[in-house]
Amino acid sequence: MKVVAENLVWGVRNKTIVSDVSLNVAQGETLGLIGPNGSGKSSLLRLLSGLKRPGSGRVEIDGSDIAGIPRKALSRQVAFVQQSAATDTNVTVRDVVRLGRTPHRSALAGWSEADETAVATALERVDMTSRKAQAWQTLSGGERQRVHIARALAQDPQVMFLDEPTNHLDIHHQIEILRMVRDLDLTSIIALHDLNLAAMFCDRIVVLQEGAVRATGTPDVVLTQSLLRDVFRVAADVSPSSDAGRPHIRFKVT
Amino acid sequence: MSSDDTEHGAFRLAAILGVSLVVLVFAVAAATAIGDYRIGLGTVFLSVTNELGLTQADIAPIEQSVVWNLRLSRALVAALAGAGLALCGAILQALLRNALAEPFVLGVSAGASTGAVCVIVLGIGAGSLSLSLGAFAGAFGAFALVALLSNGATSGPNHTILAGVAASQLFNALTSYIVTTSGNAQQARDVMFWLLGSFGGVRWPDFQLLLLVVLVCHAVCIWMGRALDAFTFGDEDAAALGVPVGRIRLILFGVTALLTATIVSMVGAIGFVGLVVPHAARYVVGPLHLRLLPACAVIGAVFMVVADIVSRVIADQQTVPIGVVTALVGVPFFAIILYRARPQL
Numbered sequence: 001m002k003v004v005a006e007n008l009v010w011g012v013r014n015k016t017i018v019s020d021v022s023l024n025v026a027q028g029e030t031l032g033l034i035g036p037n038g039s040g041k042s043s044l045l046r047l048l049s050g051l052k053r054p055g056s057g058r059v060e061i062d063g064s065d066i067a068g069i070p071r072k073a074l075s076r077q078v079a080f081v082q083q084s085a086a087t088d089t090n091v092t093v094r095d096v097v098r099l100g101r102t103p104h105r106s107a108l109a110g111w112s113e114a115d116e117t118a119v120a121t122a123l124e125r126v127d128m129t130s131r132k133a134q135a136w137q138t139l140s141g142g143e144r145q146r147v148h149i150a151r152a153l154a155q156d157p158q159v160m161f162l163d164e165p166t167n168h169l170d171i172h173h174q175i176e177i178l179r180m181v182r183d184l185d186l187t188s189i190i191a192l193h194d195l196n197l198a199a200m201f202c203d204r205i206v207v208l209q210e211g212a213v214r215a216t217g218t219p220d221v222v223l224t225q226s227l228l229r230d231v232f233r234v235a236a237d238v239s240p241s242s243d244a245g246r247p248h249i250r251f252k253v254t
Numbered sequence: 255m256s257s258d259d260t261e262h263g264a265f266r267l268a269a270i271l272g273v274s275l276v277v278l279v280f281a282v283a284a285a286t287a288i289g290d291y292r293i294g295l296g297t298v299f300l301s302v303t304n305e306l307g308l309t310q311a312d313i314a315p316i317e318q319s320v321v322w323n324l325r326l327s328r329a330l331v332a333a334l335a336g337a338g339l340a341l342c343g344a345i346l347q348a349l350l351r352n353a354l355a356e357p358f359v360l361g362v363s364a365g366a367s368t369g370a371v372c373v374i375v376l377g378i379g380a381g382s383l384s385l386s387l388g389a390f391a392g393a394f395g396a397f398a399l400v401a402l403l404s405n406g407a408t409s410g411p412n413h414t415i416l417a418g419v420a421a422s423q424l425f426n427a428l429t430s431y432i433v434t435t436s437g438n439a440q441q442a443r444d445v446m447f448w449l450l451g452s453f454g455g456v457r458w459p460d461f462q463l464l465l466l467v468v469l470v471c472h473a474v475c476i477w478m479g480r481a482l483d484a485f486t487f488g489d490e491d492a493a494a495l496g497v498p499v500g501r502i503r504l505i506l507f508g509v510t511a512l513l514t515a516t517i518v519s520m521v522g523a524i525g526f527v528g529l530v531v532p533h534a535a536r537y538v539v540g541p542l543h544l545r546l547l548p549a550c551a552v553i554g555a556v557f558m559v560v561a562d563i564v565s566r567v568i569a570d571q572q573t574v575p576i577g578v579v580t581a582l583v584g585v586p587f588f589a590i591i592l593y594r595a596r597p598q599l
Binding site for chain 1: 351353476477478479480481483484486487488490491493494495496497498536540541542544
């Protein structure tokens with residue numbers, strides 16, 4: 001599904017956090033959202049997924065304004081994976097993934113064949129089927145992140161938003177998770193810190209600076225030496241990699 | 255198809271419901287038979303069937319009256335109060351995401367005590383207000399204050415808990431102030447005793463009112479049970495799963511306030527049940543609310559009826575406040591669960 005944002009503005013009290021952001025994400029595209037700390041990545045992600053209401057501007061998913069879609073109906077189209085979710089409740093992996101079916105079930109409806117299939121497929125997709133009876137508390141950080149992606153998949157969404165899904169993961173799991181998300185047949189929008197990972201896995205990148213869009217385009221167009229210097233305040237060499245259109249960034253100590 | 259843990263949990267729920275209901279019937283019967291004036295179980299049974307018009311057995315009117323008018327209504331109110339408090343505890347633990355949450359965490363019992371002393375000690379309402387009505391008004395006043403301080407409970411769990419702590423302190427201080435400046439030792443003692451809880455004065459009208467409130471609140475909570483599960487990873491996560499977070503929270507806080515205020519105004523602030531029973535129930539049927547809530551209700555009911563029996567037999571010629579017994583009976587039992595559920599490191 002297409003995601004279109006027009007002139008989004010959002011802030012708290014007197015501080016504008018997202019200022020006049022417009023963007024366009026095509027069906028099936030993997031869009032990376034990068035920018036320094038405090039540039040408004042997380043807030044923009046929440047505006048796009050309908051978790052926050054914009055002060056002005058609008059978000060359209062597949063042509064309809066999400067402000068007019070009830071919360072539950074929206075959650076059947078859009079899934080949100082928050083960074084490092086935590087709980088004290090003693091739930092199993094399967095319980096967590098089953099939560100993904102919440103928007104598809106009425107208050108007292110039983111567990112349907114479709115629910116079961118969705119959960120089983122999602123667990124299979126993140127390779128956690130054999131761990132489904134395990135207590136969530138006993139999982140490692142990478143496994144928890146995979147379970148939360150499985151839960152998002154069980155929602156059966158057309159668009160998935162991920163807020164820094166690779167935080168606190170080792171490099172193997174970072175790559176594994178991003179590859180998994182890219183290969184999904186979904187439109188996905190990912191806030192990321194690691195610029196090389198963004199270059200490796202995103203079709204297009206949006207660079208945010210102080211709440212506004214600074215640049216948009218394919219990784220090789222966006223990730224230039226001058227942008228890295230201006231926005232991220234780092235010196236870096238940007239060289240083409242063996243993968244066309246996906247540059248490699250090497251940071252320099254100045 | 256693999257639904258291992260699901261069926262397992264459903265079986266455990268069925269087992270706990272079945273066992274608890276049978277135990278509950280026996281506990282209520284025992285509570286009706288036991289007392290200063292002992293009545294045989296057979297007489298209890300016949301008295302009840304007589305009153306229901308099923309039999310016309312020949313039973314001394316005094317026994318019939320004690321069974322029906324005093325003890326049975328008392329035992330049934332105890333069961334409902336236990337069920338209601340346990341339910342409130344489970345709901346608040348989920349909404350506030352805090353294992354220490356219990357029905358009185360939002361200041362309801364403190365407000366009730368202030369309302370009660372206003373009626374008993376200050377004589378507000380000049381005899382037209384009963385202690386129960388005063389307590390109910392105070393309980394809801396405290397809840398309204400907490401709702402106000404926490405922006406209708408939208409400011410996050412910890413903020414809401416802090417608002418509850420502030421309201422509790424304020425109303426407890428007001429109660430103490432009124433009691434100590436009144437200079438009437440007997441009144442102070444009455445208030446203390448009432449605060450610790452007692453099923454002494456309850457009759458059938460209390461039962462009917464409480465039954466209605468407990469059934470309605472339980473139905474609302476079950477209806478929202480699945481939404482409560484979605485709060486496992488926090489409010490925002492629940493919203494992402496399509497739950498109308500603000501509305502659910504406001505309704506459920508309101509339901510727990512109504513239920514707790516009704517119970518407190520009737521039988522006083524009975525502690526411990528609302529904290530411990532949800533943990534015990536979670537240990538048996540797991541954390542999902544469609545199972546947890548019914549399990550809490552039956553376990554809470556049994557626990558309270560048993561505690562009431564103990565409160566009447568533990569000391570000769572005296573009734574120990576029920577709140578003392580729930581803690582004395584509950585803590586050892588809770589210690590076992592804590593020990594068995596300790597993290598395996």
